[in-house]
Amino acid sequence: MANDAGNYSDVYKSWKHHLFNFKLADRGTATPGLRKPQLAALYAALGHLVMSPTTTGTVVMPTGTGKTDTMLGLLIAGRLSRTLFLVPSDALRTQLVEKCRGLKKLREIGAVSDIALNPIVNALSSKMSVEDVAQLAEANVIVATPQTLQRFEEDALQALSSLCSHLIIDEAHHVAAKTWWRVKNAFKAKPCLQFTATPFREDSQPIEGKIIYNYPLKDAQNDGYFKPIEFHPVREYNLDLADQVISEKAVELLRSDLALGLNHLLMVRAKSQKRAEELFLIYKRHEDLSPVLIHSKVKNRLNILDEIVQKKHKIIVCVDMLGEGFDLPELKIAAIHDQHKSPAVTLQFIGRLTRVDDKLGDAKFVSNIANQKIDHQMAALYKESADWSSVIRDVSHEKINREIEKEAFTEQFSDNTNAENIFGLNPNPKVSAVAFHVARDHWRPEQAKRFSRRKEMLQFFSINDEADTIIMVTRRESPVGWAQTSEIVDTNWILYLAYYHAADSTLFIHTSGDESQATYFLNLIAKKSRRINGEPTFRTLHNIKLMRLQNVGLSRARKDLRFTMHVGRDINTVISEIENGTAKKSNIFATGFELGERTTVGCSHKGKIWEMNSSSIMYWIEWCRRVSRKINDATIHPSDILKDVMRAEKITDSWPRGLFYADWPETIAIENEQRISLYFNGKIFNLLDIQLGKIQRVDDLTLSIPVLGMAEDGTEHQLPVISIRLYEDSYKFSCPEVKIIFSEESPLELYLDANPLVLLGVDGAIIEGNYRFFTPNGLGIKLPIALIEAWEWGATKIHKESMRAERDLDTVQGFTFSRIESDYAFIFNDDGSGEIADLVAIRESKDVIYVDLYHCKFCPMKEGVVRPGARVDDVYEVCGQASRSVKWLHTQEKFFDRLMDRYQKSLPKGFIRILKGDPKQLELLRNKCHDHEMVFRFVIVQPAISAEKISAEQLAVLGTSYSYIKNVSGSDIKVVTSP
Structure with missing residues (x-):
């Protein structure tokens, strides 16, 4: 039997003389050996170390398939002289050190024989000096966390790098963190292998390195390395009851398994210490199961962990304390009160409970499937009859394939190691x-490698396999501006990109350098090129709705004035000068909407085109393709584009x-509203639950806007009105004692001074601050008569608007529901503060989800009589509501999340908001919305309007909403009236 006798040299010499046994285990004959993924990973890793030792290699092995023993086997099979293992936590460090010192499992299966001595292992837990590092020379294996190495001075870290021959990183999905990267950078000249179950990061940062081996989760399941997973869903939409329902189901499963003689434990997962403490109060009544609470601030935590390992507690309430580095096979039941939103963490979590052990049963998970706010890729886990074994396999496959696709894009630039260096940046x-x-x-893309300029040297260069993209990095030195000497210089790194769009014979050039550098690059890679400039460049502005010119440069034919730059509010004269020919466009930067989404476009007469954005090279190529279609479309006349520019x-x-309509500033997009709150009189109001009322004109210089809010406890409150005072050259908001909570807390009125509310006028103009924005073609648009539909209301009490919780059908909203009920599969009563619409009606057809938003308003009663007519006051508020709802376009699952939230919060009050359909349909729609087109339509229902008597003023207000909604969304509206 191998022992621990000997020094570093003895151990390493025994490894060099040892013949590692690569025998595969045979379950049929009970012959011990390596698991299939272990054997394949070892072969892949050893081959990589021979063929590409300077390239970081990544091995993907699902949790539970023997990843740790694969890493340890590599020490001896690869005869690694001195290896630094980098692990993310103290628990993993302790676990790895114990396994490394004995190589127990590898010896049991016959992969490592007595000839090979156990490694001398040193675990680092504190800062070291260069002298201390030198003492580590007696170790064959060094194990550390990045947090420990972060405390090393640079010279000590470099000494450690020099001492070690290899770097192996466990749980490599952590590697992009700053502390990890410092170590990785110090070891950049040493062979590096990364091991992980999930080769992707939730912060979207890449894991550097090539995936040299990927063992799919599907294969792990088929090969029997994962126990089947049972999902036991509960469905409880009342949030006050959900935790109790989950606990009852989880404890029932635990007691059933214990009765069968299975020594299972139940883990209760909470997202925070506060939640864990709340949940523990629910579980602690099961005294015979000895529940225990554990998190980082619990006293005697280490003692409790020991007791958990000894199985003294059958129920463990924790906050991710039993994740990476904690291996307890008896953990077989999980009560998931707060779901992980990350696929990576979910896969790790599930893997801990699905390890194979003949003495134990299958893993069981319990969760509430009502209103799950999770990544859509994980949504399939929380369906009624979800097969978790299948779903986690598919999610893992999808996520890993995405990383492989990114890698495939990178590998298109595989002519040399330069590509890896470029993408590593x-x-x-x-x-x-x-x-x-x-x-x-x-x-001629291959000519780029001949790049050579004085004081600018080519550093990295690569062409992809399609020969349509070049990526290049150069290093340029230039004199510093403040000294007349060549002793010191500024060093700049320049990025060059070229993309050739063959369909249009169009070449796109980008450089972070100057015009001369771009020209030199172009002349290298293309002959007889013709710059696309002048009017064709401005075709990029085509199809931008509600376009605002943020800055405009003009070329002028005057001797005393050749060029002028116009920013912001002095745009009116600029547009007229362009149109009448007294000035020529030099450059334009604009914002607006394209296909219902916000966008930015910049273009210049000289040919530069841009977007106010930085992104990946893959995105840049896609953007070039979109631009190519516009600038090569001769049917687009740039002279027509400015006709719809906002003045x-x-x-x-x-x-x-x-x-008639007020909404929050443009800086607050709908996806931000749910993260912003107002604070007043000791209560917090989420911005989505705030309703801005009809604008009131106090006098010529003062406007006031009522504010109604629903607090977190569901009670409605009238907040102080927002007033706006007009001054000669400015404006001032006032809203005393109300604060806005965003990135920080500040008075609402100060925030609005810098980010004014958006106001809409009946003429179609948009007011922000003390400026009025409009397009000449967009003023005074009246609603097309064809969009009006008259209903016979019969004896309906049209002076009553809402059906409320009682579902009073003798109201405008109730009659509307009765009228449309058969046309839709799902109808939702969203009436109340913060509503999207009074009625949300949904139907499906093939791959399209049709969403119709019905905005209902009552007909006022005067002297006991209700008379539809031509009063313009009857359309102001409902038009404002319809205009406000357009911002829910393109919000996808957030739209459905909002409906589900309001459904749940109304349940304790006895208000059942779903009028037709059930919550399951809402969940299904939320899951479908990512791969189905969502088509919105807006319907104004106002029986106070008489179709026969409708006035020009009413048509103008309705036309303003129609025009605004049409421009922003491309959707039509319908207006329902009385005859």
């Missing part, structure tokens, strides 16, 4: 380019009349 270029027409025969007009003497 994680390039995130500004999205910009200059385009050229280049014949296919004149595109800006300063408001001076008085506020415009006819302002």
